[in-house]
Amino acid sequence: MTPEEFRRYGRQVVDWIADYQEKIESYPVLSQARPGDVLAALPVHPPEQGEGYENLLADLERVVMPGITHWQHPSFFAYFPANASGPAILGDLLSAGLGVQGMLWATSPACTELETRMADWLAELLGLPAAFRSDGPGGGVIQDSASSSAVVAILAALERANGGRAGREGLTGRHTLYISSQTHSSLEKAAKITGIGAAGVRTVDVDPRTLAMDPARLDAMIAEDAAAGAVPTMVCATVGTTSTTAIDPVAAIGEVCRRHGVWLHVDAAYAGVAAVCPELRWLNEGVADYADSYTTNPHKWLLTNFDCNVLWVADREPLVGALSILPEYLRNQASESGEVIDYRDWQIPLGRRFRALKLWSVIRWYGAEGLREHIRTGVALAQRLAGWIRDEPGFVLFDHHPLSLVCFRPAWDGLPEDEANEATKRLMETLNASGDLFLTHTKVGGRVLLRMAIGAPATREEHVRAAWRRIVEETRKLEKSLQ
Ligand SMILES: *Cc1c(COP(=O)(O)O)cnc(C)c1O
Numbered sequence: 001m002t003p004e005e006f007r008r009y010g011r012q013v014v015d016w017i018a019d020y021q022e023k024i025e026s027y028p029v030l031s032q033a034r035p036g037d038v039l040a041a042l043p044v045h046p047p048e049q050g051e052g053y054e055n056l057l058a059d060l061e062r063v064v065m066p067g068i069t070h071w072q073h074p075s076f077f078a079y080f081p082a083n084a085s086g087p088a089i090l091g092d093l094l095s096a097g098l099g100v101q102g103m104l105w106a107t108s109p110a111c112t113e114l115e116t117r118m119a120d121w122l123a124e125l126l127g128l129p130a131a132f133r134s135d136g137p138g139g140g141v142i143q144d145s146a147s148s149s150a151v152v153a154i155l156a157a158l159e160r161a162n163g164g165r166a167g168r169e170g171l172t173g174r175h176t177l178y179i180s181s182q183t184h185s186s187l188e189k190a191a192k193i194t195g196i197g198a199a200g201v202r203t204v205d206v207d208p209r210t211l212a213m214d215p216a217r218l219d220a221m222i223a224e225d226a227a228a229g230a231v232p233t234m235v236c237a238t239v240g241t242t243s244t245t246a247i248d249p250v251a252a253i254g255e256v257c258r259r260h261g262v263w264l265h266v267d268a269a270y271a272g273v274a275a276v277c278p279e280l281r282w283l284n285e286g287v288a289d290y291a292d293s294y295t296t297n298p299h300k301w302l303l304t305n306f307d308c309n310v311l312w313v314a315d316r317e318p319l320v321g322a323l324s325i326l327p328e329y330l331r332n333q334a335s336e337s338g339e340v341i342d343y344r345d346w347q348i349p350l351g352r353r354f355r356a357l358k359l360w361s362v363i364r365w366y367g368a369e370g371l372r373e374h375i376r377t378g379v380a381l382a383q384r385l386a387g388w389i390r391d392e393p394g395f396v397l398f399d400h401h402p403l404s405l406v407c408f409r410p411a412w413d414g415l416p417e418d419e420a421n422e423a424t425k426r427l428m429e430t431l432n433a434s435g436d437l438f439l440t441h442t443k444v445g446g447r448v449l450l451r452m453a454i455g456a457p458a459t460r461e462e463h464v465r466a467a468w469r470r471i472v473e474e475t476r477k478l479e480k481s482l483q
Contacts, residue, residue: 001053005053009053012053012057013057016057016060017089021072024070024072024073024074024458025073025074025075027065027068027070027073027435028070028434028435028436029069029070029073029075029076029432029435029436029437029438030069030078030432030433030435030438031066031067031068031069032066032433032435033066033067037066037067038063038064038066038067041062041063042063069438071084071456072084072456072457072458073438073456073458074456074458074459074460074463075436075437075438075459075463075466075467076437076438076456076459077437077438077439077451077452077453077454077467078438078439078440078451078453079440079451079453080242080270080300080301080405080453080455081300081301081378081453081454081455081456082299082300082305082306083299083300083301083302083303083304083305083455083456083457084303084305084306084457085303085304085305085362085365085366085457086365087303087358087361087362087364087365087366088303088304088305088358088359088361088362089305089358090358090361091357091358091359091360091361091362092305092357092358094357094361095353095354095355095357095358098354098357100354101351101352101353102115102343102352102353102354103330103342103343103344103350103351103352104330104332104334104335104342104344105334105335105340105341105342106332106333106334106335106340108354109340111352111354111356112340112341112342112343114354114356114357114360115141115142115343115355115356116134116139116140116341117356118142118356118359118360118363119132119134119139119140119141119142119310119312120133120134120135120140121363122140122298122310122359122363123140123312125276125363125368125371126272126273126275126276126284126296127275127278127281127284128275128284128287128288128294128312129287129288129291129314130288131288131314131315132294132312132313132314134341137314137315137316137317138312138313138314138315138316139312139313139316139341140310140311140312140313141310141311141312141343141346141347142308142309142310142355142356142359143295143309143310143311143347144307144309145186145297145299145307145309146184146186146267146269146295146296146297146309147186147189147190148309148347148348149293149295149309149311150184150186150187150189150190150236150265150267150295151190151193151194151348152311152319152322152323152346152347152348153190153234153263153265153292153293153295153311153313153319154177154190154191154194154196154233154234154265155167155194155319155322155323156263156292156293156313156318156319156321156322157233157234157262157263157265157292157293157318158171158175158194158195158196158233158322159318159319159321159322160263160318161173161175161231161233161263164317164318164321166322167321167322167323167324171195173230173231174200174229174230174231175195175196175200175230175231175232175233176196176200176201176202176222176225176230176231176232176233177191177196177200177201177202177233177234177235177236178202178204178218178221178222178232178234178235178236178262179201179202179203179204179235179236180203180204180205180206180211180212180213180238180248181203181205181206182206182211182213182238182241182242182243182244182246183236183238183241183267184238184241184242184267184269187201187236187267188201196233200230202221202225204217204218204221205217206246208445210246210247210400211241211243211244211246211400211444212246212247212248212249213237213238213248213249213253215249215252215253215255215256218235218253218256219256219259219260222235222256222260222262223260226260232260232262233262233263234262234263234264234265235253235256235257235262235263235264235265236265236266236267237249237250237253237254237264237265237266237267238266238267238268239266239267239268239271239272239283240268240269240270240271240272240274240283240403242269242270243442243443243444243451244398244400244405244407244442244444244449244451245270245271245400245401245402245403245405246400247271247283247402249286250264250266250285250286250287250290250291251285251286251289251290252286253286253290254286254289254290254291255290257290258290263292263293264290264291264292264293265291265292265293265294265295266287266291266293266294266295267295268283268294268295268296269295269296269297269300269309270296270297270300270301270403270405271283271296271403272294272295272296272297273296273297273298273300273301273302273371273375274301274375274379274403276302276368276371276372276375277372277375277376277379280375280379280403291314292313292314292315293311293312293313293314293319294311294312295309295310295311295312296309296310297309297310298310298359298362300455301374301375301378301404301455302362302371302374302375303362303366303371303374303457304358304359304362305358307355308355308358308359311346316346319345319346320345320346323345323346323347323348324342324345325345374457375404377459378403378404378454378455378459379403379404381404381454381459381460381461381464382401382403382404382405382406382452382454383401384461384464385406385452385454385464385468386401386406386408388465388468389406389408389468392472394410394411394413394475394479395408395409395410395411395475396408396409396410396411398444398449404453404454404455405451405452405453405454406451406452406454407442407444407449407450407451407452408449408450408452409424409447409448409449409450410423410424410427410475410478410479412424412479412482415482417446417447420447420448421443421446421447421448423478423482424441424448424449424450425441425448426478427450427471427474427475427478428440428441428450430474430478431470431471431474434470436466436467436470437466437467437470439451439452439453439467440453450471452467
């Protein structure tokens with residue numbers, strides 16, 4: 001493709017994306033494709049001869065679009081949001097256009113240094129501790145996901161627990177990781193990957209009302225394990241759990257960690273970015289005093305296209321110690337001078353994309369004020385929705401909803417629990433099949449709850465109100481049919 005051809009098709013692609021943004025509400029939120037539909041529309045064999053780009057754009061409409069669930073649709077309330085935004089898309093395009101592979105400082109100094117500055121900017125915007133800044137012993141790095149951050153945080157914790165020899169000599173002890181029943185599944189996966197194993201994962205009880213980890217129980221379990229010869233290695237505290245945005249008491253957990261010399265990782269994948277608003281800074285309580293590592297996802301609620309996760313450590317030494325390797329073919333003067341960061345030593349793969357460009361685009365376009373406004377819109381809409389649910393007869397509201405996720409269900413008066421759960425799921429399936437909105441569910445104390453996560457950039461009150469009206473309407477229909 002010549003630069004001239006690129007210019008022509010590039011303009012078509014940008015126009016296509018802008019058109020898509022304008023007409024996104026005309027699509028059903030949840031793809032109505034059945035398994036195999038997209039596959040069946042694709043040729044089995046690759047083309048022998050190259051072809052014009054117009055054909056691909058036509059097939060994008062014909063083959064791909066029916067199989068798209070519209071995450072940027074203003075009536076997308078499932079999982080957590082995965083925000084896209086104009087500046088982030090353009091930043092990603094610039095990254096692709098430069099085609100840089102930033103494994104070492106030397107392979108493109110700007111890729112590393114812009115990332116360092118962006119991690120510092122974001123730490124400042126979120127009010128994170130000074131120890132996480134690049135001018136101290138710690139620092140931040142952009143990873144592909146909170147899951148990867150969990151893996152490298154565990155590797156750093158293992159390195160520290162083994163006196164800096166785990167990376168070289170392997171694990172000697174029987175290591176344990178502490179989570180709660182509400183912790184994201186990526187921690188258990190990380191335990192499997194890092195050799196702790198599912199058997200080394202301890203699940204600490206939660207308060208049945210708040211679903212927050214019980215620090216006294218954690219303390220007792222760590223003491224028992226240590227007495228039995230295990231090496232308690234990491235505790236993962238979650239700020240904003242995936243199921244209900246429960247918030248573990250980071251300071252109290254941190255006290256326990258400090259007493260036992262255990263690494264504290266704070267997973268704030270969804271909620272952490274909300275601390276851009278001063279009135280939500282309480283989310284960071286305990287982080288400055290106790291967290292060894294902390295992670296949040298601009299790719300969820302902070303207007304930055306997937307993938308963009310940021311991990312900070314208070315001390316970079318165990319992380320780099322666990323992950324650095326230096327084969328002859330990568331030796332270079334800059335690395336040996338010790339004056340530069342080589343981010344390949346902060347992550348699992350060698351190669352890395354220039355992700356800092358999209359974060360730079362987003363932060364400069366919106367400014368701190370714009371980012372705050374986006375978060376505040378999501379929180380305010382969720383609080384309004386919670387009020388409507390509370391005021392509607394025949395609905396039960398889960399009363400913890402400090403951010404933009406609201407959990408609830410119809411009361412289904414008179415139905416036994418298992419039938420009520422079935423009815424809630426049927427309601428959700430009916431709503432999602434309608435294409436008018438998309439929401440998901442969770443289970444709390446044996447009860448199925450609907451989860452409505454607000455936060456797509458285009459979501460306004462009218463969308464939340466329309467979704468709520470649909471939910472009430474379908475609930476009333478189902479109630480009638482169940483009588
Ligand atoms: C979404 C989520 C994750 C996983 O995020 P990825 O970036 O997709 O790996 C981890 N922890 C919590 C609390 C989450 O909500």
